[in-house]
Amino acid sequence: MxxxxxxxxxxxxxxxxxxxxxxxxxxxxxxxxxxxxxxxxxxxxxxxxxxxxxxxxxxxxxxxxxxxxxxxxxxxxxxxxxYGVPLASGSDALGDGVERFRRHAEREQENLRQCLEGLTPVLFDAVVHALDAAPAVAVVGYRNSYPVALHLRQQLLQARGNVRLLPAPNQSLAEELVQLEPGTLIVLIGFRRRPRLFETLIGALQEREHRVLLIGDPTTAKYADRVTWRLECALETISAFDSYASAMSLVSLLANAMLHRRLAEGRARIGEVTELYEALDELAP
Missing domain, CATH: 1.10.10.10 (Winged helix-like DNA-binding domain superfamily/Winged helix DNA-binding domain)
Known part of the structure; x- marks a missing residue:
């Protein structure tokens, strides 16, 4: 060997x-x-x-x-x-009974603490303003980043229009990016174990002078000088698989802050969406 x-x-x-x-x-x-x-x-x-x-x-x-x-x-x-490779210890590594829950809660709280401590009012307000003022928002997320990207799009859509998730199923990303309207804000969700395309995409967006908000774990630090804003979420857990609780919490924080920037318009949109839910009978009581 x-x-x-x-x-x-x-x-x-x-x-x-x-x-x-x-x-x-x-x-x-x-x-x-x-x-x-x-x-x-x-x-x-x-x-x-x-x-x-x-x-x-x-x-x-x-x-x-x-x-x-x-x-x-x-x-x-x-x-x-x-880099996100799941490494699991023996069956006793998590602890037993309530000890397991306590350790899990402490780790999640630490992840969230690190995420929030990485924010400053100036940075946060700049990001929220961009999410509010951009004529369009395009959210991109691959692999484990996709559920966070999907949730961010769903949250933003309740308060503003023209929020897209890219690429559409079975479509190339190039075709999607070419047709973006000027001023579109690109939100890249980039948690570790990203596809090789991700770095190429960063370069292409930089070359085309798009404003980019990058949300990811500490491994995205190398892209900090190539994007407009970068927000960091810790993913560590007490065992093998990453946790995206801090990322989902950040999505909630951003979406709520954006809603309050356009409260009257946002409330009206939420009301219209609710009426359509009822008209289409989409949701159960």
């Missing part, structure tokens, strides 16, 4: 090569696979102690997998989680 591609998911590599490992190395591999989420915080000595093997065995295992040293392993583990 010398010269292995260390960019591959370490859990997947361990599973693929488990049969080739010696008994002591298998003990280390089994422990790592059960505690992948915590790998970045363990030391080589920790792994040896918890697995009941020597530190030399731990070092030998990672060498066999193609890592130069344990620092490279830890960096790889941190990078995987940073």
């Amino acid at each position: 010398s010269g292995a591609n260390t960019q591959a998911h370490i859990g997947r590599r361990l599973q693929q090569h488990f049969a080739e490992l010696g008994p002591q190395e298998r003990r280390v591999a089994g422990f790592i696979l059960a505690h992948l989420e915590d790998l970045a915080v363990y030391s080589a000595a920790d792994l040896a102690r918890y697995s009941g093997v020597s530190k030399a065995t731990v070092t030998r295992l990672f060498k066999r997998l193609g890592y130069q040293d344990f620092k490279a392993v830890k960096a790889h583990a941190r990078q995987l989680r940073h």
Whole structure:
């Protein structure tokens, strides 16, 4: 396994090569696979102690997998989680009973706190003004960003018109962007594990001088100087899968603030929508 591609998911590599490992190395591999989420915080000595093997065995295992040293392993583990790869520990990692709920609530509260602390009144007011004043708003979101994009569009539509979700099903994005009216505000929802198209899209919008609001996690910091505004949401959870609760809360905050900028017009629109709901009998009592 010398010269292995260390960019591959370490859990997947361990599973693929488990049969080739010696008994002591298998003990280390089994422990790592059960505690992948915590790998970045363990030391080589920790792994040896918890697995009941020597530190030399731990070092030998990672060498066999193609890592130069344990620092490279830890960096790889941190990078995987940073970019959104789901890493789940053993079944006891979440805690039991109410402890699980408490830890979950604390993590969600921390995500929301970080999101709100990243806002300033000047930044927030500028974004809300843009959402209100733009002749049209186009919201784009792929993969896990799509539900947030869809919800943002639905919320904005209740208070203002001409809000579109791009691209339409089975349509190319280029055709959609070409026909946008001048002054359209582009809202990009860009949470981690974005498609490769995303970076190209950022460049194309910058070249065409569109105003862009980017909502994403900390990995979008590299785009900060290429968009008009950037709002950041933390997604971390106590286990493998990201949480978008802070993102949905931010959507609510933005939509409500925009509604209050155009309260009379917004109330009238909400009234018209409600009347149509009743006329079409779309919603259950």
